[in-house]
Amino acid sequence: xxxxxxxxxxxxxxxxxxxxxxxxxxxxxxxxxxxxxxxxxxxxxxxxxxxxxxxxxxxxxxxxxxxxxxxxxxxxxxxxxxxxxxxxxxxxxxxxxxxxxxxxxxxxxxxxxxxxxxxxxxxxxxxxxxxxxxxxxxxxxxxxxxxxxxx
Amino acid sequence: xxxxxxxxxxxxxxxxxxxxxxxxxxxxxxxxxxxxxxxxxxxxxxxxxxxxxxxxxxxxxxxxxxxxxxxxxxxxxxxxxxxxxxxxxxxxxxxxxxxxxxxxxxxxxxxxxx
Numbered sequence: 001x002x003x004x005x006x007x008x009x010x011x012x013x014x015x016x017x018x019x020x021x022x023x024x025x026x027x028x029x030x031x032x033x034x035x036x037x038x039x040x041x042x043x044x045x046x047x048x049x050x051x052x053x054x055x056x057x058x059x060x061x062x063x064x065x066x067x068x069x070x071x072x073x074x075x076x077x078x079x080x081x082x083x084x085x086x087x088x089x090x091x092x093x094x095x096x097x098x099x100x101x102x103x104x105x106x107x108x109x110x111x112x113x114x115x116x117x118x119x120x121x122x123x124x125x126x127x128x129x130x131x132x133x134x135x136x137x138x139x140x141x142x143x144x145x146x147x148x149x150x151x
Numbered sequence: 152x153x154x155x156x157x158x159x160x161x162x163x164x165x166x167x168x169x170x171x172x173x174x175x176x177x178x179x180x181x182x183x184x185x186x187x188x189x190x191x192x193x194x195x196x197x198x199x200x201x202x203x204x205x206x207x208x209x210x211x212x213x214x215x216x217x218x219x220x221x222x223x224x225x226x227x228x229x230x231x232x233x234x235x236x237x238x239x240x241x242x243x244x245x246x247x248x249x250x251x252x253x254x255x256x257x258x259x260x261x262x263x264x265x
Contacts, residue, residue, distance in 0.1 A: 006239055006240050006243055008240075008243055008244065008247055010247045010248075010250075010251055012250070012251045012254050012255060013255050013258065014254035014255050014257065014258035015258060018254050018257050018258050018261070019250070019254045021254075021257075022250050022253050022254045022257070023250060028253060031249065031253055032246050032249035032250050032253060033246050033249075105254075107247070107250070107251075109243060109247060111239070111243065
């Protein structure tokens, strides 16, 4: 079965060890995504991330680390219901792959799970977050592929 | 906008064969199950099933012209599906930009100390 996914690739002028810390540690996660992050950044580590709502409430989402292999891979599942074990069908899977690239790092991100779960929730969970003009085309892997061909 | 509709809409475009069919219908303006099956590695019956899925979520509409039903893409509904995908995608674009900024500034700080 094919799951829909979002795929992105970005080059970072920092060593994989540094990038790994930024994508995996709760302290850093709060700098680039949720307002709150409470989880042990180790394989199987379970916790939650929180988004501040208007009026002071916090919208919490469950968060479970799937894989933590520094400095190459960090992946997690999120948005499963509280008390449920994170698994395909009840959560989104985000995978970061880090590849050394000269002095820097090639960071690849995929988020999958939309097909099973529906993505209205994904949009809602991020609604407060980001407004960026980074439009690309229907098939998110296309620009990645195009960049490879153009290289 | 109900969750159910959006789930179905996303399932409909989550399948590569159906996306290919949408591409073909957009390029040609319209098409029939027979016409599409000739250009895809699937049977006419399979194409007809996929068209039914797309029809159910409003991504295509059928009209009758001659013996076979002709399908067209509903571009408004397609735009809606694309906008939803892009909302998730652009959220990740800005997160990754922040990850890049943070990591590079840490790297810079470390190098300055050395």
